[in-house]
Amino acid sequence: MDPDTACAIYRRLSKHYPIVGGRTNFIPFDNPFESLILTILSAQTTDRSVTAVRDALFSRYPTPEALAAASPAEVEPIIRTIGFHHAKAAYIVGTAQKIVESFGGEVPRTMDELRSLPGVGRKTANIVLSHAFGINIGIAVDTHVKRVSHRLGMTDSRNPDIIERDLMALLPEGTWGEVNYLLIRHGREICTARNPQHDACFLRDLCRYYAEEVRAKSP
DNA sequence: ATCCCGAGGG
DNA sequence: CCCTCTGGAT
Known part of the structure; x- marks a missing residue:
């Protein structure tokens, strides 16, 4: 072309499709932690489903430290209405724990480090890198x-x-x-x-x- | 019945 | 490349 x-x-x-208020439909451009967690959760489900649990999730677990201190069993009821909630609860808690334990509580900014987090693949890593960090690694x-x-x-x-x-x-x-x-x-x-x-x-x-x-x- | 802003595992 | 994971909306 x-x-x-x-x-x-x-x-x-x-x-x-103008970007209003620093957000896409439901994923912020200006918050790496929320961008990461919401993108993990949005796999094979609708944006509506994820939006419905977003406020409840981040009001209880606003930081990687808070989410890392939770157990998947404790998080699961909050995201029960989205698909694959059992695996995703383990993913986001495991991701938060690794952020705290291995990356000093900060969402990492490299493809390899992001993909080392549970539930984070190539697509999610590229979304976080480009949206939250403005790092141009890939589409x-x-x-x-x-x-x-x-x-x-x-x-x-x-x-x-x-x-x-x-x-x-x-x-x-x-x-x-x-x-x-x-x-x-x-x-x-x-x-x-x-x-x-x-x-x-x-x-x-x-x-x-x-x-x-x-x-x-x-x- | 079919699909939804994927990733992990075989 | 294949399969599984899952509830909700239409």
């Missing part, structure tokens, strides 16, 4: 980003390394944190896996998938 088209895509995404590639970027014709690969490299065309005018947020949100709200909302899509004229769909329907 040519750089001008990539920049146009970024500009439109940025215009349609957070999840199912939404794969689908959106492929439909737009920005990449033809399923390899996260290659997708990341291809998506760097979006970066000249934006931060990685914004790029990570914008593609994910577009995939959630408009460029959905099934029944994508072409009528509402402001990238339609640049979209390879839409063009193919139109061509397939015409006689």
